[in-house]
Amino acid sequence: MDVLVVDHPLARARLTTMRDARTDNAAFRAALHELTVMLVYEATRDLPVAEERVHTPVARTTGYRLANPPLLVPVLRAGLGMADQAHKLIPDAQMGFVGLARDEETLQPTPYMESLPESLAGRPVFVLDPMLATGGSMAYTIRLLTDRGATDVTAICALAAPEGIKHLEDSGLPVRLVTASIDERLNDSGFIVPGLGDAGDRQYGAVH
Ligand SMILES: O=P(O)(O)OC[C@H]1O[C@H](OP(=O)(O)OP(=O)(O)O)[C@H](O)[C@@H]1O
Numbered sequence: 050m051d052v053l054v055v056d057h058p059l060a061r062a063r064l065t066t067m068r069d070a071r072t073d074n075a076a077f078r079a080a081l082h083e084l085t086v087m088l089v090y091e092a093t094r095d096l097p098v099a100e101e102r103v104h105t106p107v108a109r110t111t112g113y114r115l116a117n118p119p120l121l122v123p124v125l126r127a128g129l130g131m132a133d134q135a136h137k138l139i140p141d142a143q144m145g146f147v148g149l150a151r152d153e154e155t156l157q158p159t160p161y162m163e164s165l166p167e168s169l170a171g172r173p174v175f176v177l178d179p180m181l182a183t184g185g186s187m188a189y190t191i192r193l194l195t196d197r198g199a200t201d202v203t204a205i206c207a208l209a210a211p212e213g214i215k216h217l218e219d220s221g222l223p224v225r226l227v228t229a230s231i232d233e234r235l236n237d238s239g240f241i242v243p244g245l246g247d248a249g250d251r252q253y254g255a256v257h
Pocket residue numbers: 124125126127128149150151152156158178179180181182183184185186187213239247248249250
């Protein structure tokens with residue numbers, strides 16, 4: 050699997066803010082917004098462009114736009130904190146939604162929402178979720194996409210655990226990963242170490 054680690058100093062600084070247990074919900078959301086811009090910027094670097102003529106106030110020249118904008122799919126809740134920023138960078142992108150909650154005991158994803166276009170054949174997809182831990186939630190989401198014909202999926206995650214990367218690699222799913230960090234490991238509760246805690250709770254407050 051193709052893995053891109055965006056370790057730009059500004060990305061590291063935003064991630065440090067997110068990791069810091071003293072960071073409150075508002076500051077955490079702000080740091081995730083800014084980090085998302087950097088991750089999506091790098092994730093789109095090699096996308097095909099279409100050329101068009103543009104008239105500047107001075108002359109005609111060649112302009113560029115994304116030839117085939119990706120479908121953006123935030124995974125609720127935590128991925129919602131990446132959706133608006135990704136959409137600002139790619140305003141003509143369509144957006145789909147997947148809602149998953151990981152069972153705290155089994156660590157398996159429990160689906161509660163799904164709103165996706167029927168056919169994804171020929172369409173690149175960016176899945177937005179800050180955390181790739183066991184990889185179960187991401188693999189579940191990508192299967193929803195491949196069932197609809199997607200063959201070109203990019204997982205955009207603030208943090209990834211080695212276990213989650215291995216899970217995606219072993220799955221054989223058509224995915225590449227763009228992340229700001231590959232952390233050390235998962236702990237016995239399935240949390241990324243050193244990580245940043247529960248990315249949903251850190252943005253929106255605890256539900257349990
Ligand atoms: O790789 P995994 O082991 O599947 O874990 C990662 C998932 O856990 C978090 O969501 P969570 O289930 O906590 O839901 P939330 O976003 O509502 O907090 C995170 O946003 C991922 O979706």
